[in-house]
């Protein structure tokens with residue numbers, strides 16, 4: 001192979017490497033992973049909100065239980081007085097009984113309130129259970145997606161390593177000055193930095209060459225590189 005053939009090979013490998021890097025950056029497996037993480041994040045938000053709601057109900061349950069306990073304790077205390085030996089007059093007995101009678105409906109009301117709180121807790125517990133289960137399923141999906149990304153990346157990295165190796169051996173056969181000219185222009189022209197000459201024009205050029213330029217390139221020794229006067233690419237004479 002001539003130095004120019006090797007330069008074309010360098011260009012081909014550079015193009016291949018770019019395509020692999022593009023595929024690495026745009027892996028469908030990565031999109032799947034992002035989707036899985038997004039779903040898990042949404043579940044986590046719901047879990048947090050539901051846990052907060054659960055905490056608030058816990059607080060209300062404790063308060064309602066304390067209210068019930070206080071009334072029950074007071075009624076017990078009053079009953080002990082009524083049926084014990086501390087009462088000294090019928091008037092006092094009547095007053096104690098009246099307080100017990102007032103407290104009974106109050107106790108019922110507080111117990112009803114406690115029951116309502118407990119009834120709110122039940123469906124929330126079910127919801128928390130479902131959300132936790134969903135989170136577990138989604139964690140597993142993330143794990144699988146991460147593994148798929150790793151496999152796809154490893155395959156492309158291996159391809160990239162082979163491309164680099166081939167590029168290196170091709171580049172070794174290209175004179176340094178030529179390689180430097182190619183590398184300097186590659187940023188502007190990418191995969192068509194080195195172009196062919198079809199006998200009339202640079203094959204990558206949208207423009208026609210002036211006749212003088214055409215003649216100049218035609219008469220260059222085979223395998224010589226010239227700068228295309230129209231587009232600036234490297235043209236193989």
Ligand SMILES: [Zn+2]
Nearest residue numbers: 202205228231
């Ligand atoms: Zn050109």
